Amino acid sequence: MVEIDLNHLYKKYADGEDYAVKDFDLHIKDREFIVFVGPSGCGKSTTLRMLAGLEDITKGELKIGDKVMNDVAPKDRDIAMVFQNYALYPHMTVADNMAFGLKLRHYSKTDIKKRVDNAAEILGLEEFLKRKPADLSGGQRQRVALGRAIVRDAPIFLMDEPLSNLDAKLRVSMRAEIAKLHRRLNTTTIYVTHDQTEAMTLADRVVVMSVGQIQQIGTPEEVYQNPRNMFVAGFMGSPAMNFFHVTYKDGVISDGKQVTLKVPEGRSKILDAQGYNGKEVVFGIRPEDIHSEQAFLDTWPDATVEADVVVSELLGATEQLYLKTDASEYVANVNSRDFHNPGDHIKIGFDINKAHFFDKDSQMAIVAEPIPLESMD
């Protein structure tokens, strides 16, 4: 059992003007897979490094189990870490790389061999044990880095963008392996990435960060379905959510031109109740909630606009349309059966039931009950 408490952590670098991490507050449950996600410079790696002990904590308290760890050396925190650039010792063989930490902790030779062989088997590295990192491919190196982490049986895994140096295909397969590994080892894992797909696919809970601050904590589904603010809405999901600056009045949103849509009653009640009638709001809709099938257009004639296809990308099952209506540009993800060529003038429909509304100034979601920073379960 190991739980981690990050109590209002702050980090300020000596040469930094502002805090790199501000008021980071999170409780990590035993065996949880937590992903810190955000654009580069958002403080996610810094937070992970504070957890590892590679970075001092400026303010706040870090607890692993019941023990305050602020001033404990990295080696005494009982963690294992996987680095972005693998950080394999180039002068040691694969086996020695994995055994290094065990030797330093005075494990017996037979125990070391057992653990290394076991890790090699899990990761499919048996035939590479005698090789040097330089003789391995990127994917194999990352496997060794994972192996080095798992031989120690540390109760906590920290992973700092472990897949970002791999090519796209390998990234997808390694992602699945990490998920498999976590299910098998059940180790509390904190994983840092800037890739929202990794966050969505791997995490039990996602911590979305921006400019040093937590924007939202929740399951992938929660942060995707109920983003707390425009940043989370725009960051999670690919392609990103489309935003339109519109004016809401008497159940209708309009950008003053073609994008004039009727808001369903349930949603308009909330907007009315919160005093947005007659005000500007931001209307957000995900690409997959924009439709071009005839059936949808026939069912929801109030929710359609005309659009020019600027670019169309066939992705296989779906097609990504870069559309333009008046001055607004947006992306739709439609079924590829309704293929459209660039230059086509088409009718498309917005599924307003799935729409999100945000306050223009605070950028917070306009919902009946404000979405908490961390959803309680």
Add this chain to the structure above:
Amino acid sequence: MLPALIILGVFTFYPIIYSIPLAFMKYSVIGQTSWVGLQNFTRAFQDSDFWVSLGHSAEFVIVVPILQLISIYLATVVNKPLPGVTIFRVLFYIPVVTSMVAVGIMWGFILDPTGLINTLMQNAGFSHVIYFMNNSHLTLPILMGITIWQGIGYYMMMYLGGLQGIPSELSEAAEIDGASPATIFFKITIPLLKPFIWVCSLMSLIAALGVFDIVFVMTQGGPNNATLVTNYYSYNQAFGNFNFGYGAAVGLLLSIVITLFSVILFVYQRKGGQTHAK
């Protein structure tokens, strides 16, 4: 390119190549130059001064490990992001770019019977004056010390370059693996510095065996041949005693010794280097 090549040819390549046949001649500036075969070499083998000088040159090699150890240590110190670390890097490098003549004069002042060290010692209550440069037991170690002092900055910079090529993630990974700073240094840093250690040792070995200018500037081989090194002996035979042929032979013998040591070190490094090749 061409002018540079001409200058290089006239003042470097020609003398080097010409010194080889010269070693087999009895060269006379005004009289008859004659081919004498191996006579200059047999003379060297029977010349006790030659052996003394070769011994001193070999002794000078002691500076190599000392110089490397200090330079590696200092490089790790100035590799840390400490405030003002650039100033230290510059300070250590200043002796490297100082001319040997200036270095010689400065150390001459410091070590003079009325110089800095003796004055300080007298002020501290010592009545005895140390004649540093007249003491045949002290002069060679002093020259070696000055060589080390002057070389540190150069090798420190080489090692600093090596250290900066080692990603910081490696020591972080080792730290998490449970390594102490000393373990990280010996198990990670030093093995990864190996290529630099070989190159620096080789360069410093060649320089030590071929030491000349510090001797020329400070002692001219004295006192009583205590600092007579082979390169200086070769020079002195050629340009002091005008035995150009003999001087060239001594120089050639030294070149052979240096080449031999370099080859040994190089082969050894290749063997060791293979397994650590990146």
